[in-house]
Amino acid sequence: MSLPSIDLLVFTFYLLGIIAFGASFYFRKRNSLDYTTGSGKLPAWALGMSIFATYLSSISFLALPGNAYSGNWNAFVFSLSIPIAAVFAVFVFVPLYRKLQSPSAYAYFEARFGLWARIYASICYLLTQMARMGAILYLLALPMHLMLGWSITHIIWITGLGVLLYATLGGLEAVVWTDAIQGILLILGALACLVFILLELPGGLGQFWSEGMTLEKFSLGSFQWSWTESTFWLVLIYGLFINLQNFGVDQSYIQRYLGAKDIPSAQRSTALGSLLYIPVSLLFFMIGTALFVYYQHFPDRIPQDLATEGDKVFPYFIIHALPDGITGLLIAGIFAAGMSTLSTSINSSATVILEDHVKKYLRPGLTEKESMSVLYWSSGSMGFLSILVAVGFRGVESALDAWWALASIFSGGLLGLLFLGLISPKLSKIPAILGVISGLMVIAWVSLAEFFPQLALPLIHKNWAIVLGTMAIIITGFLAGILMSTKSTRYLSD
Template identity: 35%
Template sequence: MDVSVRTADIITILLYLLGLMGVGIYFSKRNKTTEDYFLGSRSFSGWVLGLSMLGTIVSSATFLALPAAAYILDWRQLTISLAVPFVTVLAVLIFIPFFRRGKLVSAFEYLGERYGKVPRIYGTVSFIILQLIRMAQILFLVSLVIQFLTGAPISIVIIGTGIFIGIYTILGGFEAVIWTDVVQAIILIVGGILCCVWVVMDLPGGLEQIFEVGSANNKFSLGEMDFDLGRRTFYTVAILGVINWLGIYAGDQNMVQRYASAKSTREAKKATIVYSAIAVPMWIMFFFIGTALFVYYQEFPNTLINSLEADQILPYFILSEIPPVITGIVISAVIAAAMSTMDSGINSISTVTVIDLMKPWLSKGKSDRFYLKSAHIIACTVTVLVISGAVVFSIMEKESMNDISLMVASIFGGCLMALFMMGFFTKRIDGFSATVALGVAVALNIYLGLGALGVLPDSITIPIHSYWVGAMVNGTFMIVAYAISMFRKNNFNDLSGLTVWTMKKINKNE
């Protein structure tokens, strides 16, 4: 591949990486307790946490896979983001007060208080599985860029990159994660803008040419407006978006950990608004980059493009068309996008494993230092699992990693969204109803998931697109749980503060 490695770019990237490692080492000296390691002593402002949320959610799947999706298809996957403003309002008014109410550390502590042990364990394990798969995807994507730059085998790049991210995350804890996320979010924004500007400037017709050629090829379409369950129509993707974002804002440990780490409820709400206000325009920008690249390679045909995977097209453009130093900044942005998501994921899995899977079951005599050491060991284990998963993704056949990401969210996301929504908005569902409904929903999830992945014969599968799996599983949980609650006497402990109907007002400055 005719892309040159330039000394200025290497220096730019190395300086960035050394800076990150320095942050990890600096904050490692401040982690004396699990409260420090998991929440940074609950001391962060809204602006800092908002940028950290951006760095965590907007990953290399955004930087590389969204342009790839727009390049090979259209903008229909942007439809997922249309739910964000609506869900942000719910987060500010309802979700954040819930999680700030009891100074919780884990999202799944709420499930334990609301339903009991089984839903809490289910929620924790589902989150861990989903995060491991997501981080493996992201590590694979960023490794593609580094492979282009170095020419090293993809497996070696994956292992080296994964170890580097693991080291500074394990050393620095949550405070290192937050501050590196802030830096990475800023670099991510700058890198995206530079890419966008460069491809527009290189086209003789500029923006007008992009809109003209893109429209002629239907590249700005949000998908067909019908309810075909077997295809990625507008409504299919929109429903997936509602379920996805409700699950993220209400039950994703990465978000809940940031709600909990704010120095007040007001700052937690500010963080969510800051994140949402920046994220949606960013997603639009990255879809636009994909369409612009499609027009670019129509104008300047390149036979090599046809041999690349969709996720490799933007890295190729960066390395072959953008000048030195600027290339280094853009590549640093791609690396930043991956690191900010992975460091958050590693820390959040350590958190929920200790809080939800260890502390409730181990003897009360265990010291805080024991759990702090356990968190370090868990983070090391997670790093190894993520590296292994990324190697698997490197040998898989795929359309684009964004499509894979959406399939994973639908198939492996389970009914977490429904668990939280029914907990928040109903008083009828008790632990027994939720546990039985979970069993039914999980069985359906396994059946639909195996069918969507092509494991089961067509003769015994339901012909739906994989994006519908999450909707059907969450809907089934809601129906079954509510139906059971109608035919039995509910067995509740005190629901004070656990539903919108029993929530007490809290001081917004607490």
Template identity: 25%
Template structure:
């Protein structure tokens, strides 16, 4: 990185933090102002805030790498999201606003009892605490690899930056900073996309690039197969993705808190509908950027493994010579790929999609994959603790090695802005839930509004420390964006089931839903341990189990038993 990159990165991040603190410098006088932003947020800010909360650094770090290796199929994961937005707008939002709740879990006590409210809140705190730690850990990986800095120190620095303005201004600070963060994010991604097009061979059109991607199976967007072991299909996206989105946006306080701050029911609904319209196209665009990075590397030098830490481990091991041989083979293969890709483009420019050349490109890609797999085996032998999966390093490798001065700093600011955005929402939600659902519900005696504001600030600081600790002990698991979604899928289904029973099955009472949720969550842990289905199905299974079990328990066991108040 050059001095200009550091200036762009530093000015961007410090401006966001300073603006957040300055804009909300007048300390909130009551809990409603600190947690709900005094219900002054317009619909478009709600929409941007909802999008920014979900668009973590993991999204911009991992998604392009996911597309580079596996193609566009990951977009199916989001197919159920627009449907979920409609359901939430019709059912969830009116109920939350009518009851004037600070958190989603307050509703559960009014509908069931305090045990059910506490169970849902605790499940949320566990998964969101881990998820928030991951949103800090992801950008820390980037900078530690880039600068050689201590990963733990970076986790602390990034976490502290977020805590400063979240602690200072609560929900208002989160909302006002997320507008700036989304602007930086989208500007940076669009510039990168068009720069990739510019860096491709001169006679190559966007259509030609798509043909090359298609010849390498990167443009298989929709898979209608019913194989439960296939992770991303149309059906898992519409069902599992729908239930995950319904759980996340409807019951996760990090998202519920965003639209509870809306000026009215209509403003909150419009904000969510905005997210429903824009989320899938945004993810499609990010994945397409990853595919374009793949096309770019068909004409440029590509490393055997994108993770620079693995290269260091190999150089210190007795497998160094074998690894260098693989690198030479890959270099020769890359030249061959470039030659055939250029020939393929010439044919495309003559309106002829040569099937023989397509097969040749597929064969060469297969050889490259084989070389990479051999490299992973050597890396694993060199250091058993090494993470051989390098998806999360693809995009950052491209940024650092091929973008011009200044733009590198902007792209790093994009990734860090996204991290700060989602981390701030997570901390705000964790603090609000702990203060309202746990502390306020159990504290005895009269306490002033100022007391609960200070308590919420204290929990913001406490959860900031916990998230930083989670980040410090985090490790890569296949792909960061998958890990975040796996963690959510394990917990979200059961919580969603509780809410759906509360909304739609009025005959089910507190004892039935509480024990159904306990059994359902235990079953989900076991199903995930067995690894018999894609994690996306856990959302559907968890919700369905909770609904069916609670109904059966109510009808068979608790039907004639009065509820204890």
């Protein structure tokens, strides 16, 4: 289908405007520190909006309303875990990484366990980001294909090249300021959508609330314990570990800690970005439930075969029900969600390539000009590879399931390694390596057991992978450290 001219104008103006604005940072005189951290001059509110925009990808923009439409608010429990993780981020992670004085998060792993840990952690991060960017590009293209009728491959290339251009040229400053704009656009678009749905309901907000309560659409899930079902407790624990991983070992977030002028500013931006996600995610769950109530009263306004597919209902509503202009704003919002996440991953990946690989052992004596060249080439290469990965996802039966499996494996248990270093400050590298191996085995079991039925491994919910993998690393590494320390003491006494 073709968009009305005003919607196409809104969308085109946004897309070209954000690319031009981000690319304009290229013309400022900068060095590699400006490119990777903004030299610690970025305002806390903009960094906070950037953290928020990184949280809310295009997957969330469409998946959260889809979850609420098809089921209940069980997935919202993920957001309820954020304040606990944010406390760790503000009082533990921000001071830790600010004191390191390194653009790379993984300098900590080298200081704690040696160069092997830094190389291992940084490679895990790069693999994760490549898979993440590919999945986001592909999953963004799917609804846009349904909404606009454009080719999936064309959408992937247009979006990917647009983000690649301004993220490569503009560096962290471009990423943060475009994220701030896109974060505001996301919120405004979602608010406009919810208000429109509630105004269309005969009983307005009261009807939304009463019917949602009657149908148990606001349920947070079962409070019973289960290893196989998505209960309240599973989502809460899973959310806590994922958020700790984001704040504790994800270069994308840690670069923003370094972008602020001092520790208090970095703490404020982290608190703002993380806590803002809670009401905004609530807003998307409200949209999903409101859509369910809306189509219960107006079933003739949606094809019946589509009404049962939650992830497709919101895109359909955006195209067919919203007024002209608002439709263009929402489509721009979906692109904004995807672009903000992609630009962050491109910039942080380039930083890791420069700091953890090129400068560390490939070309230690780089000049400033050479460092900038590496950053430009690394950004462009990671962006281009993500496009190829996204195109490759077209042959996968479920891109989202594939991304979840890859993310669990590629994360490599880095959260467990981080906490092992924090709670055991004298631990040597051998116990740490043993811990990582045990954690990877557990992660592989939880993530991949269903693909190897001949092994007859017990199947549990995949969200337990990061939880059990992290705990395996901490426990194994800690116990191995005690045993090795005991043996060493006995040997010396003998």
